Amino acid sequence: MYSDLPVDQLATYRGTTSEPKDFDAFWEDTLDDARLYPLALKVTPYPATLRTVELYDVVFSGFGGELIRAWLRLPAQPLRTEGPIPGVVQFAGYGGGRGDAHENLFWASAGFAHLHMDSRGQGAGWSKGATPDGAGSAGPQGPGVMTRGILDPETYYYRRLFTDAVRAVQALRSLDSAEIGGPDGAADLRGVVDPDRVAVLGQSQGGSVALAAGAFCPEVAAVVAFVPYLADIPRAVSVTDAYPFREVCDFLAVHRGSTDRVMETLRYFDAIHLARRSAAPALFSVGLMDTITPPSTVYAAYNNYAGPKDLEVWPFNGHEAGGIEDELAALDFLQRQLGDG
Numbered sequence: 032m033y034s035d036l037p038v039d040q041l042a043t044y045r046g047t048t049s050e051p052k053d054f055d056a057f058w059e060d061t062l063d064d065a066r067l068y069p070l071a072l073k074v075t076p077y078p079a080t081l082r083t084v085e086l087y088d089v090v091f092s093g094f095g096g097e098l099i100r101a102w103l104r105l106p107a108q109p110l111r112t113e114g115p116i117p118g119v120v121q122f123a124g125y126g127g128g129r130g131d132a133h134e135n136l137f138w139a140s141a142g143f144a145h146l147h148m149d150s151r152g153q154g155a156g157w158s159k160g161a162t163p164d165g166a167g168s169a170g171p172q173g174p175g176v177m178t179r180g181i182l183d184p185e186t187y188y189y190r191r192l193f194t195d196a197v198r199a200v201q202a203l204r205s206l207d208s209a210e211i212g213g214p215d216g217a218a219d220l221r222g223v224v225d226p227d228r229v230a231v232l233g234q235s236q237g238g239s240v241a242l243a244a245g246a247f248c249p250e251v252a253a254v255v256a257f258v259p260y261l262a263d264i265p266r267a268v269s270v271t272d273a274y275p276f277r278e279v280c281d282f283l284a285v286h287r288g289s290t291d292r293v294m295e296t297l298r299y300f301d302a303i304h305l306a307r308r309s310a311a312p313a314l315f316s317v318g319l320m321d322t323i324t325p326p327s328t329v330y331a332a333y334n335n336y337a338g339p340k341d342l343e344v345w346p347f348n349g350h351e352a353g354g355i356e357d358e359l360a361a362l363d364f365l366q367r368q369l370g371d372g
Contacts, residue, residue: 128160
């Protein structure tokens, strides 16, 4: 059922949250700190019996120099077109990780270099992960990561995850200089990926992480953000009872005096402010019966997006939005923006 704003109001809704005056300075300082650490990109061939896709285990330095894992999937060498191919960096939804190496073969099968980043401290909900959240955080938290370090922007979980995403884009664009692991180091990935044709993609939490990568990496060529989470957070926590937004409500129900501090922290990570800073062509989707990311919050991110954009609207779907139809729309969109080989 519909439980959010009427459709005619959604079309112009831009959200309720205001931007911190030091938003840009906060993120410039955060990303400057990350650059102090070498990327330390290492790519190791992963044993597989697949004929059409090559698999690689990837490690690179993320927030605080901590090692982040990812899978790299490439079209098998005989199937690659001549010259460098376009790339896609994908970010996982809430609770998930990079999964198994043999999962999610769609993008490599379509001719793209596909880097699937692990989400630090997640990966035990619906797909497995392999990266701890080693930086830790100050203060109490509820189950999940939505309230991890939420009393201060400096310690909040998404400061680390968004920084990891920026580094993941750098990793795929820097593949030529990667250290090749394995017993013989035989893999040669030089010239495989075109660094000027790298897109970012994700659904739900992954969609907001993609928006962050697009905002902080001007070299990103396209953004795909399906039902992006973390947009217009003050409204979201007041109009949905579903998790993960409910984690904030649960936290504040116990820490009754912390509302102002929590809401101030969340302003630095709201996807509305990220959307205003990205100029790359973008594709969004929304399910009008979504109770996890209320449609108004998705429209707020979309309506604030600064670059060329399009929105797939699914009137009778929830958080799954268009499912495979979204995937195919993203493939068509990225082939048009990046080429297919």
